[in-house]
Amino acid sequence: MWKMGRAISKRNKTSRLLRAELLLRPIISASASWWLEEEEEKGLEMEGDRVKDEALRLIGVFEVLPRLVVFDLDYTLWPFYCEMRSKWEVPRLYREAYSILHALNDKGIELAIASRSPTPDIANTFLNKLGIQSMFLAKEIFSSWTHKTEHFEGIHRRTGVPFESMLFFDDEYRNIDSVSRMGVTSILVDNGVNLRELRIGLEKFAEKSKQQENNEKST
Numbered sequence: 001m002w003k004m005g006r007a008i009s010k011r012n013k014t015s016r017l018l019r020a021e022l023l024l025r026p027i028i029s030a031s032a033s034w035w036l037e038e039e040e041e042k043g044l045e046m047e048g049d050r051v052k053d054e055a056l057r058l059i060g061v062f063e064v065l066p067r068l069v070v071f072d073l074d075y076t077l078w079p080f081y082c083e084m085r086s087k088w089e090v091p092r093l094y095r096e097a098y099s100i101l102h103a104l105n106d107k108g109i110e111l112a113i114a115s116r117s118p119t120p121d122i123a124n125t126f127l128n129k130l131g132i133q134s135m136f137l138a139k140e141i142f143s144s145w146t147h148k149t150e151h152f153e154g155i156h157r158r159t160g161v162p163f164e165s166m167l168f169f170d171d172e173y174r175n176i177d178s179v180s181r182m183g184v185t186s187i188l189v190d191n192g193v194n195l196r197e198l199r200i201g202l203e204k205f206a207e208k209s210k211q212q213e214n215n216e217k218s219t
């Protein structure tokens with residue numbers, strides 16, 4: 001009898017514990033996911049600071065720098081075609097793009113956009129949502145059969161910067177090909193703008209400027 005009483009009280013205790021666990025489970029899991037989100041955000045912030053420091057260091061290495069850096073949007077600054085998205089969505093940039101834009105801006109290098117997107121309204125909404133709209137001195141966003149030569153003529157008209165002082169990043173070879181014929185140093189990106197592409201772009205720009213200087217001296 002005594003043994004049975006003990007077994008019943010043990011069972012009650014276990015079920016009380018189980019009930020408490022079931023009640024607490026959503027609270028524990030909510031605070032754990034909040035903590036994980038906080039940690040993830042802190043991690044991304046630290047990663048962003050590291051990328052920006054490295055970009056600033058890279059820019060500091062070169063004596064000759066572009067006056068204006070022009071970016072394509074789709075698959076260069078962000079990993080999607082914006083015409084396939086709704087303007088109500090929350091966009092994101094490629095992981096290193098945001099810090100690179102800020103590093104260039106901090107160093108006094110002007111920024112511009114050349115995009116053939118057929119939905120400039122969505123592109124502009126996304127630039128606003130990302131808080132980077134005001135960083136660009138010129139934005140040429142319109143669909144066109146010319147491979148961005150029209151876009152660059154517009155950028156030149158708006159900024160007064162000569163094509164030889166511009167650096168351009170794009171993920172489509174046909175744009176790179178036609179814009180580089182105008183005299184712009186143009187870099188084909190494979191997986192969005194990142195530190196590696198920035199270094200390649202700055203190197204190519206410096207080399208080209210040196211060549212031009214030598215050509216001018218010899219003539």
Ligand SMILES: [Mg+2]
Pocket residue numbers: 072073074075076170171172
């Ligand atoms: Mg693109």
